[in-house]
Amino acid sequence: MATVDVDVLARPREAAPAMARRRRRPLRPGRVVLNAFLIATALCWLAPLLWAVYTSLRPYAETAERGYFSLPSQLNFDNFANAWNQADLPRYYLNTLIVVVPALILTLLFASFVAFAVSRFDVKINLALLMVFTAGNLLPPQVIITPLYRIYLSIPLPYWMNDLGTLYDSYWGIIAIHVAFQLGFCIFVLSNYMKTIPYDLTEAALVDGATVWRQFWRIILPLCRPALAALATLEFTWIYNDFFWALVLMRTGEKRPIVSALANLEGVFFKDNNLIAAGALLAALPTLIIYFALQRQFVRGLTLGATKG
Amino acid sequence: MAVTTRRRRRGPRLTRRDKLVLAVMIAVPTLLHLTLIWVPTMLSVALSFARWDGIGGLDTIKWVGLENYRQIFTIYPPFWPAVQHNLIWLVFFLLVPTTFGLFLALQLDKQLRATRVYQSALFLPVVLALAIVGFIWQLVYSPEQGLLNNLLGRTEQGNLIDWLGNPKLNLWAMLVAASWRHVGYIMILYLAGLKSVDPSLREAAAIDGANEWQAFRRVVFPALKPINVVVLVVTVIESLRAFDIVFVINSGRNGLELLSVLVYDNIVGEASRIGFGSTLAVILLTVSLAFIIPYLVVYFRATIGRGEVR
Numbered sequence: 001m002a003t004v005d006v007d008v009l010a011r012p013r014e015a016a017p018a019m020a021r022r023r024r025r026p027l028r029p030g031r032v033v034l035n036a037f038l039i040a041t042a043l044c045w046l047a048p049l050l051w052a053v054y055t056s057l058r059p060y061a062e063t064a065e066r067g068y069f070s071l072p073s074q075l076n077f078d079n080f081a082n083a084w085n086q087a088d089l090p091r092y093y094l095n096t097l098i099v100v101v102p103a104l105i106l107t108l109l110f111a112s113f114v115a116f117a118v119s120r121f122d123v124k125i126n127l128a129l130l131m132v133f134t135a136g137n138l139l140p141p142q143v144i145i146t147p148l149y150r151i152y153l154s155i156p157l158p159y160w161m162n163d164l165g166t167l168y169d170s171y172w173g174i175i176a177i178h179v180a181f182q183l184g185f186c187i188f189v190l191s192n193y194m195k196t197i198p199y200d201l202t203e204a205a206l207v208d209g210a211t212v213w214r215q216f217w218r219i220i221l222p223l224c225r226p227a228l229a230a231l232a233t234l235e236f237t238w239i240y241n242d243f244f245w246a247l248v249l250m251r252t253g254e255k256r257p258i259v260s261a262l263a264n265l266e267g268v269f270f271k272d273n274n275l276i277a278a279g280a281l282l283a284a285l286p287t288l289i290i291y292f293a294l295q296r297q298f299v300r301g302l303t304l305g306a307t308k309g
Numbered sequence: 310m311a312v313t314t315r316r317r318r319r320g321p322r323l324t325r326r327d328k329l330v331l332a333v334m335i336a337v338p339t340l341l342h343l344t345l346i347w348v349p350t351m352l353s354v355a356l357s358f359a360r361w362d363g364i365g366g367l368d369t370i371k372w373v374g375l376e377n378y379r380q381i382f383t384i385y386p387p388f389w390p391a392v393q394h395n396l397i398w399l400v401f402f403l404l405v406p407t408t409f410g411l412f413l414a415l416q417l418d419k420q421l422r423a424t425r426v427y428q429s430a431l432f433l434p435v436v437l438a439l440a441i442v443g444f445i446w447q448l449v450y451s452p453e454q455g456l457l458n459n460l461l462g463r464t465e466q467g468n469l470i471d472w473l474g475n476p477k478l479n480l481w482a483m484l485v486a487a488s489w490r491h492v493g494y495i496m497i498l499y500l501a502g503l504k505s506v507d508p509s510l511r512e513a514a515a516i517d518g519a520n521e522w523q524a525f526r527r528v529v530f531p532a533l534k535p536i537n538v539v540v541l542v543v544t545v546i547e548s549l550r551a552f553d554i555v556f557v558i559n560s561g562r563n564g565l566e567l568l569s570v571l572v573y574d575n576i577v578g579e580a581s582r583i584g585f586g587s588t589l590a591v592i593l594l595t596v597s598l599a600f601i602i603p604y605l606v607v608y609f610r611a612t613i614g615r616g617e618v619r
Binding site: 031034035037038039041042043045046047048049051052055063067068069110111113114116117118121123127129130131132133134135136138139140141142143144145146147148149150151176177179180181183184187211212213216237240241242243244247248259260262263266273276277279280283284287288290291295298299302303306 | 323324326327330331334335337338339341342343344345346347348349350352353356363413416417419421423426427429430431432433434436437438439440441444445446447448449451453454455456459464489493494497498501502536539542546549550552553556557568569572573575576577583586587590591593594597601602604605608609613
């Protein structure tokens with residue numbers, strides 16, 4: 001067996017008969033305690049985020065007068081508007097987009113190349129390949145950053161690609177390191193997934209004279225759509241959330257993606273807690289939207305990598 | 310590269326063009342990965358024996374043997390505190406959020422009607438960047454205006470608690486914030502694991518009169534072994550990678566020193582010490598590999614055993 005698709009958020013096993021039974025049973029005290037405990041825990045878990053939302057909705061003048069721990073007389077979105085305009089947030093969202101979209105597409109494409117080759121054919125080095133990619137993905141980025149920083153400084157790029165003329169401080173460099181680093185996880189997941197596709201399918205195509213490329217593009221890749229969707233959701237979030245690569249490998253603060261830029265914006269534009277809260281929430285917004293819209297994909301991506309039957 | 314189809318006796322042999330296509334499909338991503346990940350790793354090891362300011366050319370590199378290691382172990386003040394903090398981080402992460410995540414997964418697996426709502430709330434922080442987690446908790450820990458001190462009634466001069474400024478407290482404050490995110494991650498992994506535990510095992514335990522704890526201890530936990538390994542690796546790696554969250558709080562100083570921060574401190578800025586930074590990276594690498602290699606051996610030995618990879 002290879003990867004088992006475990007959908008955690010789907011309805012629990014045998015949910016229907018269990019519910020039918022429960023309806024007739026009197027409420028057990030154990031269940032009440034358990035639900036109370038879980039409600040309390042869930043509220044504690046949401047508290048820091050709700051506190052940030054509350055802080056961001058209150059006018060600075062009011063919190064300066066009464067303190068942050070007080071009841072509101074008015075709530076509005078002024079802090080969001082100020083954070084958006086003063087810190088020029090659209091620019092940083094655009095920077096993020098420039099990095100995330102190509103990085104995501106290339107990661108998934110390259111990962112499916114390698115996964116296809118090692119899972120559908122007897123490539124002599126396939127075990128070694130899988131191990132190298134998986135191990136590479138688990139390394140802490142700080143292990144490689146010192147030489148990488150020097151390498152990036154010494155690789156020249158044409159000036160139309162980067163004003164500085166180096167791979168350092170360029171989007172190309174940030175995209176490249178994201179792809180190189182994220183490949184490991186995606187290859188791991190996709191190769192497990194591709195092994196579950198019956199071999200007769202591609203065998204038959206091969207007999208019919210389909211080229212390897214055609215098998216990949218027309219047969220295997222379309223069948224991997226569920227895994228690719230889950231991985232895309234997860235990888236979008238991971239690449240979006242990167243702080244470290246752009247911090248070290250980019251010098252120009254105004255070129256950095258939004259998450260890395262936050263550290264600079266704090267203190268310069270985000271001076272009070274209200275603006276810090278609004279700025280942090282705005283930076284988190286795309287990942288929160290992804291979470292609420294595609295929660296199941298996100299969770300599936302994580303668990304695809306972790307569970308094997 | 311020798312490439313054949315998996316079951317070559319039945320299928321026709323691959324044409325030369327097919328082999329070339331496959332070779333390119335493997336070579337391009339592999340070269341990218343090796344050049345940007347493993348070559349720098351090897352260079353870190355090599356440069357750990359050198360002294361270099363990183364500004365002059367390669368000919369200004371001076372080979373100094375184990376001198377960097379000697380200095381780091383003996384006279385580099387932040388090193389031992391950083392090691393201690395990393396160890397505390399690791400042990401805390403293994404004990405607290407992991408246990409709590411497993412506990413929550415076990416509760417949520419009991420087929421409660423609102424289980425999806427609970428899961429959504431507990432899992433929410435996992436999608437946030439660690440840097441943003443740092444910003445959000447800054448608002449909670451802020452001495453006079455923060456949520457925590459206001460709830461505790463410790464906001465007056467004299468009795469207020471400086472969660473992030475006090476070097477005896479700030480590491481623990483950071484650990485709580487980082488755990489806020491880690492618990493949800495572990496919970497989801499264990500929930501997935503629990504769904505694949507054979508229900509008949511648990512029924513058998515119940516028929517034998519085992520109570521909940523006994524059933525967990527003797528039946529469920531042993532069945533979760535593959536997930537336990539994943540959780541262990543994820544937790545160790547996350548602890549060693551910790552950087553963003555302390556960096557946004559105070560650039561990793563004054564009680565928040567970590568090995569990852571020391572590596573960063575030595576490459577950026579005027580006094581860039583490439584050899585020194587690389588030595589710190591190698592120490593981090595050694596600890597990481599001590600967990601990564603056994604994991605890979607266990608995992609891939611199991612796949613070979615099942616005949617998936619040859």
